[in-house]
Amino acid sequence: MRTALPAMEYWLLRNRRYWRTQLSAMTVGPVLYLAALGLGVGSLVDDNVGADGVQGVDYLAFIAPGLLAVTAMQQGFEESSWPVIGALRWWGSYPAQQVTSLRTRDVLTGHLLYVTVKLTAAVTVFTAIAALFGAFDSAWVLAAAPASVLCGVAHAAPIAAFSITRRVEMSIAAFYRFVILPTSLFSGAFFPISQLPAGLEQVAYVTPLWHGVDLCRDLALGEATFAASLGHVAYLALWAVGGYLLALRLYARRLAP
Amino acid sequence: MSATRDEASTQEGSTALGAAPALVSARGLVKAFGEGDKRRVAVDGIDVEVLEGEAFGFLGPNGAGKSSTMRMIGCTSPATGGTLRVLGLDPATDGPAIRAGLGVVPQEDSLDGELTVRDNLVIYGRYFGLPWKACRSRADELLEFVQLSDRSDSRVDTLSGGMKRRLTIARALVNNPRMVLLDEPTTGLDPQARHVVWERLFQLKRSGVTLILTTHYMDEAEQLCDRLVVMDAGRIAAGGSPRELIAAHCTREVVEARPADGETARPAEVLASLAERIEVLPDRILLYTDSGDDTAAAVTHHHELDLASVLVRRASLEDVFLRLTGRTLVD
Ligand SMILES: Nc1ncnc2c1ncn2[C@@H]1O[C@H](COP(=O)(O)OP(=O)(O)O)[C@@H](O)[C@H]1O
Numbered sequence: 138m139r140t141a142l143p144a145m146e147y148w149l150l151r152n153r154r155y156w157r158t159q160l161s162a163m164t165v166g167p168v169l170y171l172a173a174l175g176l177g178v179g180s181l182v183d184d185n186v187g188a189d190g191v192q193g194v195d196y197l198a199f200i201a202p203g204l205l206a207v208t209a210m211q212q213g214f215e216e217s218s219w220p221v222i223g224a225l226r227w228w229g230s231y232p233a234q235q236v237t238s239l240r241t242r243d244v245l246t247g248h249l250l251y252v253t254v255k256l257t258a259a260v261t262v263f264t265a266i267a268a269l270f271g272a273f274d275s276a277w278v279l280a281a282a283p284a285s286v287l288c289g290v291a292h293a294a295p296i297a298a299f300s301i302t303r304r305v306e307m308s309i310a311a312f313y314r315f316v317i318l319p320t321s322l323f324s325g326a327f328f329p330i331s332q333l334p335a336g337l338e339q340v341a342y343v344t345p346l347w348h349g350v351d352l353c354r355d356l357a358l359g360e361a362t363f364a365a366s367l368g369h370v371a372y373l374a375l376w377a378v379g380g381y382l383l384a385l386r387l388y389a390r391r392l393a394p
Numbered sequence: 395m396s397a398t399r400d401e402a403s404t405q406e407g408s409t410a411l412g413a414a415p416a417l418v419s420a421r422g423l424v425k426a427f428g429e430g431d432k433r434r435v436a437v438d439g440i441d442v443e444v445l446e447g448e449a450f451g452f453l454g455p456n457g458a459g460k461s462s463t464m465r466m467i468g469c470t471s472p473a474t475g476g477t478l479r480v481l482g483l484d485p486a487t488d489g490p491a492i493r494a495g496l497g498v499v500p501q502e503d504s505l506d507g508e509l510t511v512r513d514n515l516v517i518y519g520r521y522f523g524l525p526w527k528a529c530r531s532r533a534d535e536l537l538e539f540v541q542l543s544d545r546s547d548s549r550v551d552t553l554s555g556g557m558k559r560r561l562t563i564a565r566a567l568v569n570n571p572r573m574v575l576l577d578e579p580t581t582g583l584d585p586q587a588r589h590v591v592w593e594r595l596f597q598l599k600r601s602g603v604t605l606i607l608t609t610h611y612m613d614e615a616e617q618l619c620d621r622l623v624v625m626d627a628g629r630i631a632a633g634g635s636p637r638e639l640i641a642a643h644c645t646r647e648v649v650e651a652r653p654a655d656g657e658t659a660r661p662a663e664v665l666a667s668l669a670e671r672i673e674v675l676p677d678r679i680l681l682y683t684d685s686g687d688d689t690a691a692a693v694t695h696h697h698e699l700d701l702a703s704v705l706v707r708r709a710s711l712e713d714v715f716l717r718l719t720g721r722t723l724v725d
């Protein structure tokens with residue numbers, strides 16, 4: 138881990154100039170989603186099913202932790218998809234790093250450490266904004282934020298593995314459209330997956346995002362049980378570690394052919 | 395930094411008779427890409443020894459396997475076969491330790507265009523584990539060395555090709571390497587920029603750094619290399635100092651005759667007897683001779699040939715390459 142720090146520093150250095158843009162992106166997105174869905178759609182939902190009609194809480198309280206997990210996944214995707222291609226082909230990042238004392242493992246780990254830093258910033262901003270919207274009642278939400286970081290890493294690692302094998306940027310756009318977007322919409326963040334048609338519900342259970350959403354929601358609502366949380370954490374960790382190990386092999390193949 | 399250098403030097407073997415130690419020693423080195431039907435051999439069993447303090451070159455056309463060889467030496471591409479020792483260590487197991495003592499100037503620039511000139515150097519120093527402060531002072535020192543101090547805060551995007559090359563060279567020196575690998579250091583540069591790069595490389599050589607460079611410019615090889623190997627299709631065709639190579643494979647001088655109509659076949663028949671050996675190129679005929687002036691005079695004597703020009707020059711590595719492979723270096 139320590140030997141990978143210089144590679145992480147590179148990403149911080151590279152993104153330093155964009156911090157204002159990135160902070161505003163981290164802020165505006167959550168504000169819009171929470172206003173439109175939490176308040177807008179939420180008032181409609183609450184008028185129809187009652188103020189505790191969605192799994193025992195109002196719609197804003199239901200959706201905020203879901204959005205937290207989705208934000209983490211999207212942010213994880215954002216930083217480990219096209220930036221991997223950029224690092225390999227456009228910005229010289231990986232080619233420069235690989236001829237130094239850094240090992241392939243450090244190149245990958247450094248990038249993912251940066252993704253983790255970025256995720257932490259994004260979920261912190263999100264949590265603060267959602268709190269201002271009055272979305273949280275329990276202090277347990279402070280545990281939901283790190284859980285969402287894990288959810289983000291569980292996506293970022295396998296996405297980095299996927300991206301390092303891509304030769305064209307186009308496939309990243311397709312990946313977003315056909316994997317990330319549908320997962321975002323149908324993994325329980327916006328409505329309980331019990332509403333999904335039979336079959337699709339089982340698919341949703343397999344997605345790491347659903348586990349992230351469920352974990353974050355249970356924590357934020359102060360309803361988490363130890364066993365269920367442990368299960369979710371283990372499943373997300375499996376994706377993170379599995380994705381990392383896969384990425385390691387694919388990085389080695391690509392960087393040192 | 396200096397610790398790594400000492401470590402490496404205690405482990406490496408010296409060549410016979412206590413000569414300078416071999417920093418690179420390759421035996422039957424092979425690099426193949428792909429498997430089965432798609433298998434393509436880029437480096438086909440080469441033997442190379444690079445001694446400390448020398449400037450060693452790989453001269454060969456595109457696709458000869460130069461970059462593949464450089465990547466194996468630079469420990470970023472595993473060898474498929476043969477043995478390789480770099481700085482006395484085995485790239486298969488000691489990659490990071492070897493790379494700590496190497497400077498690499500890759501064929502394709504790997505500078506980050508969006509970072510400043512200085513930041514590119516500073517972060518690169520971090521990759522070698524240097525403290526930030528040391529990275530910063532080293533960066534300023536090196537910018538001075540490659541005459542880029544005044545561009546220190548410019549984005550790399552705004553530099554010319556020659557400046558980028560110099561920056562890449564500066565970057566390769568951040569860790570005080572014992573050996574610098576330069577893959578086509580001046581390809582794509584204009585003559586002026588090339589000379590600035592050459593001048594810096596001379597300076598580096600004088601300071602005792604071992605250089606390995608690849609090139610397909612024979613003048614670059616002649617200028618910079620103490621010893622070189624001529625590489626073609628993954629094999630080494632010949633090796634030695636530029637002078638030895640010319641002496642072994644060529645006459646001293648060459649007469650170039652250019653037919654006005656560009657048709658070389660018939661004039662070649664007529665001129666064949668005038669030199670030890672001739673080479674017929676699409677646009678000219680080369681006559682290899684030890685007395686250029688006499689041969690040139692004999693050529694011009696053939697009034698029936700309509701020659702646009704006849705000139706005498708010294709034999710070069712280009713001629714050696716032509717002799718060894720039957721092809722020209724730059725097409
Ligand atoms: N990563 C790779 N995958 C497949 N083939 C490669 C790869 N790198 C180089 N080659 C092939 O190996 C041969 C030698 O290439 P290279 O070492 O780049 O030569 P040079 O640097 O002398 O131009 C070429 O035919 C090239 O296509």
Ligand SMILES: [Mg+2]
Nearest residue numbers: 460461501577
């Ligand atoms: Mg090359």
